Amino acid sequence: MTRRRYLALFLPFLATDRLVRSGPPDSAARDSAPRVVVERQRGAIRLAACDPEAMALGLTPGVTLADARARVPDLAVADADPVADLLWLERIADACDRFTPRVAIEPPDGLVLDITGCAHLFGGEYGLLEAVEARMRRWTGHLRHALADTPEGARALARFQTAPAASEAAALRRLPVAALELEGETEAALRGAGLKTIDDLVSRPTGPLAARFGADLPDLLARILGKSGKPIAPRHTAPAWQFERRFAEPIARADAALTVIGELAAEAGQAMEARRQGGRRFTARLFRSDGHVVDLAIDCGQPLRDPARIMRLFTERIGALSDPIDPGFGFDMIRLSVPRAEPLDYAQLELEGGAVHAEDVSALIDRLSVRAGSGRIRRFVPRDSHIPEQAVLALPATASDRQDWPAPPSGEPPCRPIHLFDPPQRVEVIAELPDGPPRSFRWQRTLHEVTRYEGPERIAAEWWHRAPGDPGLTRDYYRVEDMRGRRLWLFRHGLNDERPAPLWYVHGLFA
Numbered sequence: 001m002t003r004r005r006y007l008a009l010f011l012p013f014l015a016t017d018r019l020v021r022s023g024p025p026d027s028a029a030r031d032s033a034p035r036v037v038v039e040r041q042r043g044a045i046r047l048a049a050c051d052p053e054a055m056a057l058g059l060t061p062g063v064t065l066a067d068a069r070a071r072v073p074d075l076a077v078a079d080a081d082p083v084a085d086l087l088w089l090e091r092i093a094d095a096c097d098r099f100t101p102r103v104a105i106e107p108p109d110g111l112v113l114d115i116t117g118c119a120h121l122f123g124g125e126y127g128l129l130e131a132v133e134a135r136m137r138r139w140t141g142h143l144r145h146a147l148a149d150t151p152e153g154a155r156a157l158a159r160f161q162t163a164p165a166a167s168e169a170a171a172l173r174r175l176p177v178a179a180l181e182l183e184g185e186t187e188a189a190l191r192g193a194g195l196k197t198i199d200d201l202v203s204r205p206t207g208p209l210a211a212r213f214g215a216d217l218p219d220l221l222a223r224i225l226g227k228s229g230k231p232i233a234p235r236h237t238a239p240a241w242q243f244e245r246r247f248a249e250p251i252a253r254a255d256a257a258l259t260v261i262g263e264l265a266a267e268a269g270q271a272m273e274a275r276r277q278g279g280r281r282f283t284a285r286l287f288r289s290d291g292h293v294v295d296l297a298i299d300c301g302q303p304l305r306d307p308a309r310i311m312r313l314f315t316e317r318i319g320a321l322s323d324p325i326d327p328g329f330g331f332d333m334i335r336l337s338v339p340r341a342e343p344l345d346y347a348q349l350e351l352e353g354g355a356v357h358a359e360d361v362s363a364l365i366d367r368l369s370v371r372a373g374s375g376r377i378r379r380f381v382p383r384d385s386h387i388p389e390q391a392v393l394a395l396p397a398t399a400s401d402r403q404d405w406p407a408p409p410s411g412e413p414p415c416r417p418i419h420l421f422d423p424p425q426r427v428e429v430i431a432e433l434p435d436g437p438p439r440s441f442r443w444q445r446t447l448h449e450v451t452r453y454e455g456p457e458r459i460a461a462e463w464w465h466r467a468p469g470d471p472g473l474t475r476d477y478y479r480v481e482d483m484r485g486r487r488l489w490l491f492r493h494g495l496n497d498e499r500p501a502p503l504w505y506v507h508g509l510f511a
Contacts, residue, residue, distance in 0.1 A: 004114065008158040010159050046065065058071060095291045097287075146161060176197055239283075245264065278305045278344030294325055299369065316370040427443040435495065438504065449483045452480070458475070474495050488510070489510065
């Protein structure tokens with residue numbers, strides 16, 4: 001399939017619809033009054049958005065609040081909240097995920113859906129449009145939508161088409177030049193030249209148009225007309241695997257929804273086993289019939305496809321929620337996705353009496369990470385750095401390894417203590433020679449006599465990361481043992497030619 005299809009949704013009254021539908025009205029009188037949203041612009045409080053009733057009375061965005069109240073005294077006024085509007089648009093986009101997994105947001109009041117290969121699930125494009133209209137009644141009563149072969153064409157039709165046309169191509173040609181959404185001066189210049197519609201531009205050669213009105217005009221014109229185009233940037237990347245169930249009658253119990261997730265996990269396990277793959281992340285989306293979406297996600301330290309282990313992690317995840325899952329009026333669709341899949345071949349069974357199986361340890365880590373939070377259980381990943389405190393990174397135990405990290409140096413690694421102090425702790429050292437090893441040192445108000453030592457191991461500073469004026473002091477590390485058998489890792493910060501009196505620190509403890 002080479003032809004792509006896009007559906008653009010335009011919500012012209014999103015800000016006022018959010019105020020009406022996100023919560024109960026203040027009063028019946030206020031709910032029936034014309035509603036506007038205001039914000040401070042150019043030193044005055046002006047209208048940022050108006051509902052249909054306010055616009056029917058002659059109010060438009062940009063009018064000062066004082067003028068608006070003079071025209072319409074009984075005006076319901078609310079402050080603009082772009083963050084709340086964006087969250088409301090995100091919730092609408094979540095509700096649109098039931099139609100296609102490729103949904104893009106066009107703030108502040110639009111969505112674009114890539115419906116390529118999805119329309120047949122709803123009986124064709126017209127059936128899909130009816131389903132979208134029915135679902136969007138929960139969010140707005142003023143939805144405008146359009147279909148086209150490119151995102152730009154669908155957006156232009158949804159926002160600027162005023163009358164039906166015989167065909168999609170004819171509708172695009174009849175659009176005003178405002179559908180190009182160019183800068184105000186460029187649009188005014190086009191109108192001044194007598195070019196008022198897209199059809200007027202199509203009949204002109206592209207060379208003079210680009211020379212006079214900018215090089216981007218022919219390209220934008222071609223994308224709107226479907227002659228060229230680029231795909232949308234969806235909110236979520238397409239998962240490696242995806243399985244879903246739709247229900248004629250919504251599921252009204254959370255435990256029944258969890259059973260359905262288990263059935264989908266079994267289907268996912270069979271599909272991944274055929275490809276010898278396992279999932280590193282599983283996400284379940286529960287679509288409520290009122291438009292609300294419940295998201296559940298689990299991460300695994302190793303590739304996983306066993307349905308029992310997957311459901312054990314989901315059960316732990318639900319148990320760790322601060323608020324229980326609210327089915328509301330029921331879930332009418334449940335989807336299980338595997339965003340990350342990795343190779344997982346068959347494992348060799350252990351001999352009788354062997355050590356603890358690695359899968360048991362991995363399952364324990366996964367359960368603890370889900371129960372306590374992914375950031376609470378960590379593992380160490382080596383880095384290619386000779387600075388001791390930067391030689392490893394502490395990452396979540398379920399995080400996947402990044403392939404672009406530099407590999408650690410080859411060969412036998414230097415001896416390092418198990419426990420490092422952050423930051424290193426200052427000590428007072430007595431040495432026989434200025435650049436010699438320590439003979440005794442005072443740490444935590446206790447004098448330690450050195451009986452044996454090994455070193456120095458000289459580590460230079462990272463000169464390529466030094467700030468201007470930073471001398472980049474050298475470190476001389478010594479592994480020392482005191483009279484009581486305790487082994488410590490000490491270093492002298494700076495040489496005699498780098499600073500007059502180098503300082504000593506204890507950086508770690510050996511087992």
